[in-house]
Amino acid sequence: xxxxxxxxxxxxxxxxxxxxxxxxxxxxxxxxxxxxxxxxxxxxxxxxxxxxxxxxxxxxxxxxxxxxxxxxxxxxxxxxxxxxxxxxxxxxxxxxxxxxxxxxxxxxxxxxxxxxxxxxxxxxxxxxxxxxxxxxxxxxxxxxxxxxxxxxxxxxxxxxxxxxxxxxxxxxxxxxxxxxxxxxxxxxxxxxxxxxxxxxxxxxxxxxxxxxxxxxxx
Numbered sequence: 001x002x003x004x005x006x007x008x009x010x011x012x013x014x015x016x017x018x019x020x021x022x023x024x025x026x027x028x029x030x031x032x033x034x035x036x037x038x039x040x041x042x043x044x045x046x047x048x049x050x051x052x053x054x055x056x057x058x059x060x061x062x063x064x065x066x067x068x069x070x071x072x073x074x075x076x077x078x079x080x081x082x083x084x085x086x087x088x089x090x091x092x093x094x095x096x097x098x099x100x101x102x103x104x105x106x107x108x109x110x111x112x113x114x115x116x117x118x119x120x121x122x123x124x125x126x127x128x129x130x131x132x133x134x135x136x137x138x139x140x141x142x143x144x145x146x147x148x149x150x151x152x153x154x155x156x157x158x159x160x161x162x163x164x165x166x167x168x169x170x171x172x173x174x175x176x177x178x179x180x181x182x183x184x185x186x187x188x189x190x191x192x193x194x195x196x197x198x199x200x201x202x203x204x205x206x207x208x209x210x211x212x213x214x215x216x217x218x
Contacts, residue, residue, distance in 0.1 A: 014158070037061060050181035068119070072101045075125060078152035079165075083129065086146050092138075096130035102186050122162045125153070125164045126182035130173040136202045143167045147208035155210060165209075 013020035033052075036042040039060045040053045045142030052067050065073065078101040087094040102124045109118030133139060147153050147165055156163045168181055180194035 007034070014154075015160075016154075033086050037063075040064075041067075056137060063092065068103075068105060069074060072103055075152040075156065076101055079125065079146065079150045080152040081129065082146045082153075083127070086142065087131075089141065092133045092142060094129065095132075096173045097126075098128045098178040100126045100182045102126075102188075117160065119159065120156070120161050123156060124164045124166060124182055124185060125179045126166045126168070126185070128168045128173050128178040128181065130170055131201075132171065134201050138205055139167075139169050139202050141206050143204055143207035145208075147206075163209075164205055165207070166203070166205045167207065168203050170199045171201055172196075172197075172199045 004119075011021045011023070030045070032044040033041045036051065037053075037060075039058070040051060040063060043050050043052060051064035052070060053064040054066050055060055055062050058066075060066075080097050080099060083097055084094065086092070103120045104117045104122040104189075105120050106114070106118075108114035109116045131139075133142075143165075153163075153165060165186075166181065166185065168177070170177070174194055174196065176191050176194035181189040184190040184195075
């Protein structure tokens with residue numbers, strides 16, 4: 001059984017980064033989980049309690065999001081935190097952040113019906129950032145660094161997922177704009193009223209990764 005790394009063990013460096021983790025700068029995350037019904041888990045984190053479940057069609061009672069839905073939600077909130085904190089450090093004027101996720105998963109993997117990766121294989125994280133900044137070089141560098149420091153985005157990036165982090169910087173955001181842009185990219189029916197081209201300042205995808213997955217559609 002793997003043991004927790006000791007304070008003297010050597011930690012490996014991710015080849016996409018220039019430094020290895022330090023024990024002295026690390027924290028330990030703790031989560032408690034207990035079965036509370038068929039394919040349902042009661043979870044607790046730092047005094048917060050929540051349920052992970054499955055839809056009825058998959059044997060659950062639909063009392064909460066599925067584990068993979070929590071994962072997608074965690075990625076969205078993680079990049080939002082990275083964006084807001086980075087904007088504060090760089091004095092980038094930021095008035096709104098909205099996200100929308102589309103992710104494809106081959107269900108045969110979890111069901112044991114095929115030897116296929118059981119997690120997401122294609123993933124689009126659409127971001128709409130409302131800001132008065134219009135310099136494309138500044139915005140590209142900002143997007144690159146936000147991706148680079150976001151823990152959840154980099155978990156996906158290192159997991160053999162065709163990940164596209166799509167940024168749209170706008171002067172004025174509108175409700176549903178992130179959803180509309182994501183649906184448009186993957187060929188789903190968009191809401192034509194949710195995106196105003198006049199408000200779009202700049203767009204970039206995968207600012208911190210090779211553009212091999214740009215424009216990915218399942």
